[in-house]
Amino acid sequence: MKIPKRKFDVLVIGAGGGGLRGSLQLAQAEASVAVVSKVFPTRSHTVAAQGGMNAALANVLPDNWHWHMYDTVKGSDYLGDQDAIEYMCRAASKIVIEMEHFGVPFSRLENGKIYQRPFGGQSQNFGGDQAARTCAAADRTGHAILHSLYQQNIRAKTHFFDEFFAIDLIKDDEGFILGAVVLEIETGEPMLIEAKTTLLATGGAGQLFRTNTNAHINTGDGLAMALRAGVPLQDMEFFQFHPTGIAGKGMLISEAARGEGGYLVNKDGERFMERYAPHAKDLASRDVVSRSISIEVLEGRGCGPSGDYVHLKLDHLKREVLDKKLPAICESIRTFLGVEPATDLIPVYPTAHYTMGGIPTNRHGQVVVPVSTGEEPIPGLYAVGECACVSVHGANRLGGNSLLDIVVFGRAAGNDIVNFLQENRYHRPMSEESVESALGRLARWDQKGKGEPVDTIRRELQAVMEKYCGVFRNEDILSEGLGKVLEIEQRMSQVRLQDHSRIFNTARIEAMELENLIDIAVATVTSALARKESRGAHSRTDYPDRDDQNWLKHTLYYKDTRRLDYKPVKLKPITVESFPPKERVY
Amino acid sequence: MKFRIHRFNPETDAKPYMQDVELDIEPSKMVRDALIRIKAKDETLAFRHSCGEGVCGSDAINVNGTNALGCLTRLSSLQEPIEIRPVPGMPIIRDLIVDMEQFYHHYRAVKPYLIRHDPEPEVEYRQTPQQRDKLDGLYECILCGCCSTSCPSFWWNPDKFRGPAALLQAWRFLADSRDQATDERLRELDGPYRLFRCHTIMNCVTVCPKGLNPTKAINEIKKLMLKEMI
Numbered sequence A: 001m002k003i004p005k006r007k008f009d010v011l012v013i014g015a016g017g018g019g020l021r022g023s024l025q026l027a028q029a030e031a032s033v034a035v036v037s038k039v040f041p042t043r044s045h046t047v048a049a050q051g052g053m054n055a056a057l058a059n060v061l062p063d064n065w066h067w068h069m070y071d072t073v074k075g076s077d078y079l080g081d082q083d084a085i086e087y088m089c090r091a092a093s094k095i096v097i098e099m100e101h102f103g104v105p106f107s108r109l110e111n112g113k114i115y116q117r118p119f120g121g122q123s124q125n126f127g128g129d130q131a132a133r134t135c136a137a138a139d140r141t142g143h144a145i146l147h148s149l150y151q152q153n154i155r156a157k158t159h160f161f162d163e164f165f166a167i168d169l170i171k172d173d174e175g176f177i178l179g180a181v182v183l184e185i186e187t188g189e190p191m192l193i194e195a196k197t198t199l200l201a202t203g204g205a206g207q208l209f210r211t212n213t214n215a216h217i218n219t220g221d222g223l224a225m226a227l228r229a230g231v232p233l234q235d236m237e238f239f240q241f242h243p244t245g246i247a248g249k250g251m252l253i254s255e256a257a258r259g260e261g262g263y264l265v266n267k268d269g270e271r272f273m274e275r276y277a278p279h280a281k282d283l284a285s286r287d288v289v290s291r292s293i294s295i296e297v298l299e300g301r302g303c304g305p306s307g308d309y310v311h312l313k314l315d316h317l318k319r320e321v322l323d324k325k326l327p328a329i330c331e332s333i334r335t336f337l338g339v340e341p342a343t344d345l346i347p348v349y350p351t352a353h354y355t356m357g358g359i360p361t362n363r364h365g366q367v368v369v370p371v372s373t374g375e376e377p378i379p380g381l382y383a384v385g386e387c388a389c390v391s392v393h394g395a396n397r398l399g400g401n402s403l404l405d406i407v408v409f410g411r412a413a414g415n416d417i418v419n420f421l422q423e424n425r426y427h428r429p430m431s432e433e434s435v436e437s438a439l440g441r442l443a444r445w446d447q448k449g450k451g452e453p454v455d456t457i458r459r460e461l462q463a464v465m466e467k468y469c470g471v472f473r474n475e476d477i478l479s480e481g482l483g484k485v486l487e488i489e490q491r492m493s494q495v496r497l498q499d500h501s502r503i504f505n506t507a508r509i510e511a512m513e514l515e516n517l518i519d520i521a522v523a524t525v526t527s528a529l530a531r532k533e534s535r536g537a538h539s540r541t542d543y544p545d546r547d548d549q550n551w552l553k554h555t556l557y558y559k560d561t562r563r564l565d566y567k568p569v570k571l572k573p574i575t576v577e578s579f580p581p582k583e584r585v586y
Numbered sequence B: 001m002k003f004r005i006h007r008f009n010p011e012t013d014a015k016p017y018m019q020d021v022e023l024d025i026e027p028s029k030m031v032r033d034a035l036i037r038i039k040a041k042d043e044t045l046a047f048r049h050s051c052g053e054g055v056c057g058s059d060a061i062n063v064n065g066t067n068a069l070g071c072l073t074r075l076s077s078l079q080e081p082i083e084i085r086p087v088p089g090m091p092i093i094r095d096l097i098v099d100m101e102q103f104y105h106h107y108r109a110v111k112p113y114l115i116r117h118d119p120e121p122e123v124e125y126r127q128t129p130q131q132r133d134k135l136d137g138l139y140e141c142i143l144c145g146c147c148s149t150s151c152p153s154f155w156w157n158p159d160k161f162r163g164p165a166a167l168l169q170a171w172r173f174l175a176d177s178r179d180q181a182t183d184e185r186l187r188e189l190d191g192p193y194r195l196f197r198c199h200t201i202m203n204c205v206t207v208c209p210k211g212l213n214p215t216k217a218i219n220e221i222k223k224l225m226l227k228e229m230i
């Protein structure tokens, strides 16, 4: 089939913070860049980030990047790669200041500097007192960052393909990635975007779970595209459950609420985090707080008629703090719960939030796969942001480190791509075979007749993932879960669309998103079943302890035979001494 | 509950029509929840939506005659049958989906980015909390388009009048103590149309789901223009 074709130096798939920081770097270096996004750029889910972005500016309390590095390594439960973590924490201050220069309306201190608030898992002096490291624009930091980055891209004249859906990557016989086949949603017509390099920045996969803090569009498309291109996914068993989603609904109440002085109570009004984390209390790492809430509920100390949530208490905070520092959260609580944060308790429960795993990359954003001598980049393929696993978050991400991750590595990837372009000046011959196969994915949905609807399967998948791959896991639950997910995968071939129109056919998009989610679900459950230890967000009741002897390693999952492989954690930083694994207490 | 939904698929329908739908749904749910459930039964219904909490700005629609975000509009606040249409004044692509390009064009045209002429310091530009307060009520815009598509001046001059959302953003940068392009920005807005087509009808203020006030921003720009002229 002949389809329209466009040619660029670089194709960026995704217009969240990661993609837009990458494209900006490239546009400024005068590369020709196309950014493809399935929604208008400012509707990407980075817009929903609330609390802020970490950098050791030391504007409020003493701080330095090395302490930030220590906290991140510890937060990751020692699964994070220390070279990438050093790189990110060292770069943080410069990057935040650059974002400020781009126009981000950060909240301010009296002396005119950027406002910083305490967040979970932060300490001064390698595990000492609480630090205040999170740079914030009230509780709308993601919105402020995403809009500023889009605005800078307007200024740099980046080429946008808004409301284009990427279907699959194009790969030639030598393993080079040559761009992607995309679908113009408005017309329903496919198009080939040829590029010397492709940067995946498609965000997370929170829609794997029924209750989540993510947007409808967070279906992990980039992860599934990578899998289909033969790239493994790394550490997919580590999915973050945020301690404070609005119970039963999922909207997030940022850690900023606890950073500004809020805390959790059980049905007896007890501030239970004092028992689980005597030092950091409500600002312990997210995995720790989420497990504590789950235990309170399991042991009968939950709140409400069914005892299935706990309360977040903000009513003791000063009116000014609520109005100035947490305005959007308060608005959300009023809209979705109909309660008043200044006087009422807020029902919260751990909610699926962040994909720690993803496409394996090095700290330059290059997608890497293991070879006998170590690792090798896949030529022409980069990944950044929540879809990537670099890995700075390891087994548990610290709040405020993802907004940082996306801009640090978006920028780094942009720079590295500029080098790649210098060495790879010409487009390679197109692989027609690969284009046909991508088009086949689209054509499959033209099949007519009776079959199960997409919506039913998606709901079932989300319910299964929530039940069988949640905060606490064990061998039996995960095995059963894997069976269910594989059965859903089987049924997918019988699914049919009723809507076969071309123009703005959202049903077709949702069908392809569901295929992606299923691939990722299989990867997640398979990886979780294999890891026989508890580390960070992966909590096995049958293996309650961390096992560094056998499991201080990254998981790699391949789609072809559902094969697993492992690779070592990079314990060696770039310049400083390694932080060796030790017991993790808060 | 009873709904009347605007339907139009250019591939099969000669012209738009209103479809009656009955749905069993708790009135405490939002309009977006209702649309999602309706789509689960009839997947041909097309509408935009994403975050579900009023920050992405995808799901601007017209509900019982007023522009709003589907995800923030509670069913119980509405009279039945609940009439759902695309936002007015824009070319309709399908069902509830309109072509927003004109709206985005005006946004890009006001140069919605910080402009500085001085060399960059190695630290943050200083801004006092009071200076920063001036951006509250401006930077929160989610580009949903509820305001501009409810503005008669924008319907009549969609190609020339910038519209409330773009002008709010123009003021967001004029009001920013860090920005150094006041003259350029004001010059760009001068003339009979871009700014001055605003007739303070104030629909924009009534519908903005974020509680922002574009009319006030427009007046501030006018005041600043006057001041600069003298």
Ligand SMILES: Cc1cc2nc3c(=O)[nH]c(=O)nc-3n(C[C@H](O)[C@H](O)[C@H](O)COP(=O)(O)OP(=O)(O)OC[C@H]3O[C@@H](n4cnc5c(N)ncnc54)[C@H](O)[C@@H]3O)c2cc1C
Binding pocket: A013, A014, A015, A016, A017, A018, A019, A036, A037, A038, A039, A041, A044, A045, A046, A047, A048, A049, A050, A051, A052, A053, A054, A141, A142, A164, A165, A166, A167, A201, A202, A203, A204, A213, A214, A215, A217, A218, A220, A221, A222, A252, A254, A353, A354, A384, A385, A386, A387, A399, A400, A401, A402, A403, A404, A406
């Ligand atoms: C509610 C919430 C609050 C958060 N708060 C914080 C916080 O305070 N601090 C912090 O550090 N982190 C926070 N996070 C995490 C952080 O916001 C995200 O991890 C980060 O923004 C992800 O950015 P991204 O650029 O990787 O992806 P996204 O912003 O999700 O962007 C993905 C992009 O990819 C595009 N895309 C996806 N698939 C396709 C496809 N098939 N074809 C075309 N385009 C596609 C989308 O259109 C979109 O443009 C929060 C997350 C949530 C959900």
Ligand code: SF4
Binding pocket: B140, B141, B142, B143, B144, B145, B146, B147, B148, B164, B165, B168, B207, B208, B209, B210, B211, B212, B214
């Ligand atoms: S000003 Fe309000 S109504 Fe207008 S686009 Fe912005 S958020 Fe939407």
